[in-house]
Amino acid sequence: MHRVTLKPSGLTFSVRPDQDLLDAAAQAGIAVPAACRNGVCEICEARLLAGHALNTRNQQTMTVPERLMLCRSLALEDLQLEINAVMAAGTNQPREYRARVVDVRSISHDVYRVELQLPRRRELSFHAGQYLSVNLPDADPCYFSIASSPTESSIELHIQAAPDWVSAQKVIEALTSGSEVTVELPHGKACLAAAPEKPMLLVAAGTGFAQMKSLVDYLRTTGYQEPVKLFWGVRRHEDMYLRSLAQQWQQDWPPFTFLPVVGDDEDNDWAGHHDQLVRAVLASGVDWKHVEVHASGSPTMVYTLMDALIDAGLPETAFFSDVLEYAPRT
Numbered sequence: 001m002h003r004v005t006l007k008p009s010g011l012t013f014s015v016r017p018d019q020d021l022l023d024a025a026a027q028a029g030i031a032v033p034a035a036c037r038n039g040v041c042e043i044c045e046a047r048l049l050a051g052h053a054l055n056t057r058n059q060q061t062m063t064v065p066e067r068l069m070l071c072r073s074l075a076l077e078d079l080q081l082e083i084n085a086v087m088a089a090g091t092n093q094p095r096e097y098r099a100r101v102v103d104v105r106s107i108s109h110d111v112y113r114v115e116l117q118l119p120r121r122r123e124l125s126f127h128a129g130q131y132l133s134v135n136l137p138d139a140d141p142c143y144f145s146i147a148s149s150p151t152e153s154s155i156e157l158h159i160q161a162a163p164d165w166v167s168a169q170k171v172i173e174a175l176t177s178g179s180e181v182t183v184e185l186p187h188g189k190a191c192l193a194a195a196p197e198k199p200m201l202l203v204a205a206g207t208g209f210a211q212m213k214s215l216v217d218y219l220r221t222t223g224y225q226e227p228v229k230l231f232w233g234v235r236r237h238e239d240m241y242l243r244s245l246a247q248q249w250q251q252d253w254p255p256f257t258f259l260p261v262v263g264d265d266e267d268n269d270w271a272g273h274h275d276q277l278v279r280a281v282l283a284s285g286v287d288w289k290h291v292e293v294h295a296s297g298s299p300t301m302v303y304t305l306m307d308a309l310i311d312a313g314l315p316e317t318a319f320f321s322d323v324l325e326y327a328p329r330t
């Protein structure tokens with residue numbers, strides 16, 4: 001193994017001689033902005049400060065002070081690299097950025113898919129599962145989960161904007177009428193700094209699916225092999241706005257199982273929507289002592305789920321949700 005030190009953050013990680021630097025950083029829980037993973041987009045660029053590395057595109061040895069792409073470089077010895085936008089778990093302070101609105105489209109009767117592009121993307125890093133705020137002038141910040149993986153160059157949001165939800169309607173109006181918007185990120189501790197070494201259970205209600213999409217997209221890029229089960233609960237069939245995408249994951253990715261829970265199914269004899277989702281999760285046959293759970297939805301759903309799973313044997317430290325941070329129980 002070789003040791004890699006990142007400047008100016010001082011973060012360090014180990015890398016096998018046959019492992020690219022981007023992969024080794026991710027395994028160590030260090031988020032590096034990346035997109036193509038093929039040496040083309042140059043988002044994962046760093047400058048060599050000490051040591052020799054091998055460029056796997058052309059098999060050339062790189063020396064100080066050459067620039068290298070982490071995704072296409074192997075360490076030939078211990079290295080020092082200069083790279084600014086890296087972060088260990090939860091260490092990046094949120095900052096405001098002006099984002100370019102690339103696309104806004106309706107994907108269900110009340111959910112919009114939004115794509116944003118940030119200038120100087122390589123200066124920003126976040127973890128899968130984190131969220132951002134859209135900051136409009138003269139309005140409180142509106143918070144949305146990031147639906148895309150940190151390894152992608154653009155940022156995807158799923159915004160539910162029912163006609164009577166005034167603040168979300170204002171955000172959609174601002175996004176569709178303007179070419180830029182102010183966002184603040186990264187927020188949230190219920191995220192993945194690195195792929196865990198145990199199975200994952202993801203539970204989403206409504207647009208809580210966005211956070212789970214970021215986690216799934218990220219886990220797929222890491223080559224994660226442990227089982228991943230996604231429960232997605234909605235009130236009505238038409239609310240499951242990306243059902244075909246979740247079904248596609250199940251077809252393409254062997255560790256993944258999709259378990260939709262729909263309140264208006266004819267065989268549904270459970271009274272409460274949240275109880276229904278929680279009962280479905282409890283009946284899943286998971287080994288609660290050996291799983292990591294991420295949940296996204298209303299505080300009622302999340303706390304009902306958390307209590308039920310801890311009663312079933314889940315260690316409290318294995319349950320993650322932004323709700324625990326923004327709506328703590330008193």
Ligand code: FES
Pocket residue numbers: 033034035036037038039040041042043044045069070071072
């Ligand atoms: S050059 Fe695109 S991720 Fe490395």
